Amino acid sequence: MSFVFYDTETTGTSTDFDQILQFAAIKTDADLREINRIEMRCRLLPHVVPHPAALKVTGMSIARVTDATLPCHYEMMRAVRSKLLEWSPAIFIGYNSMRFDELLLRQALFRTLHEPYLTNTSGNCRADVLPLVQAASQFAPECIRVPRGENEKAVFKLDQLAPLNGFSHENAHDALADVEATIHIARCVRDRAPDCWRRFIQFSSKAGVNGFIAQESAFVVTEFYFNRPYHFVVAPLGSDPDNTAAHLCFDLKHDLDWVASLGDCDMVAWVNASPKPVRKVKTNAAPSLAPIGAVPSSFPGNLSACMDGPS
Structure with a gap:
């Protein structure tokens, strides 16, 4: 093309x-x-x-x-x-x-x-x-x-x-x-x-983003805020019920067993906390995604050191 x-x-x-x-x-x-x-x-x-x-x-x-x-x-x-x-x-x-x-x-x-x-x-x-x-x-x-x-x-x-x-x-x-x-x-x-x-x-196409997410059990989302990089290691949860052109992804810095133990009210509060524990990947907006294996050794520490970020 x-x-x-x-x-x-x-x-x-x-x-x-x-x-x-x-x-x-x-x-x-x-x-x-x-x-x-x-x-x-x-x-x-x-x-x-x-x-x-x-x-x-x-x-x-x-x-x-x-x-x-x-x-x-x-x-x-x-x-x-x-x-x-x-x-x-x-x-x-x-x-x-x-x-x-x-x-x-x-x-x-x-x-x-x-x-x-x-x-x-x-x-x-x-x-x-x-x-x-x-x-x-x-x-x-x-x-x-x-x-x-x-x-x-x-x-x-x-x-x-x-x-x-x-x-x-x-x-x-x-x-x-x-x-x-x-x-x-x-x-x-x-x-x-x-x-x-x-x-x-x-990732310039929605199909390319959807195909990548369907094949990966976990991947890295890179976002910049005020020219500072933030890397989130996430696992896909499924499509956003409010937006068919977006995937909801779980930030893997959080303990899944602890999250599963939350009651409904605590779960709502946790999901709305900042930084967002559930990241939204817009499939039609050319997101910056990468397989975990693409993370270079120049990243600080290990993958867990790259998980903090803003809302």
């Missing part, structure tokens, strides 16, 4: 109220060789007020975003949708796209009267290079150089990560330049940490 790497530049960070001003995407083959690219801009919607910080980051002026020669938002989204459908089926990938760009893309499609779930329906899958890099920094730390900020805390911002790993990123925060940087980082992980890359592709 081919890949579609994409990025947006927007009027701000609100996925509910802000607007896409620039959309860029590059289609590649399975070996990450470019096949085609697009870059589109539109003018500001009359009811949207751009955030000054967003304009500063992207280098856009009021004159530029109100340029009457640019297509309107509806015209741009029609063209974006047409091209993405032409490139489908594919795996749609961005950098922090699952929490930001994809939400804005869905909102924009919905507001222009189109089906919003383009990236994960009709044979399409989705993934995100940010969680890939975060997981790779734990399972194959030699594959990628991660910038360090205050107190030596890991920094995963693309405009810092890409230059440190050999990509000239003078045009950071231009959508097309960010797409090129994302592909470069993806190649770094693919070439230097093939197991991480294989799992990344496998």
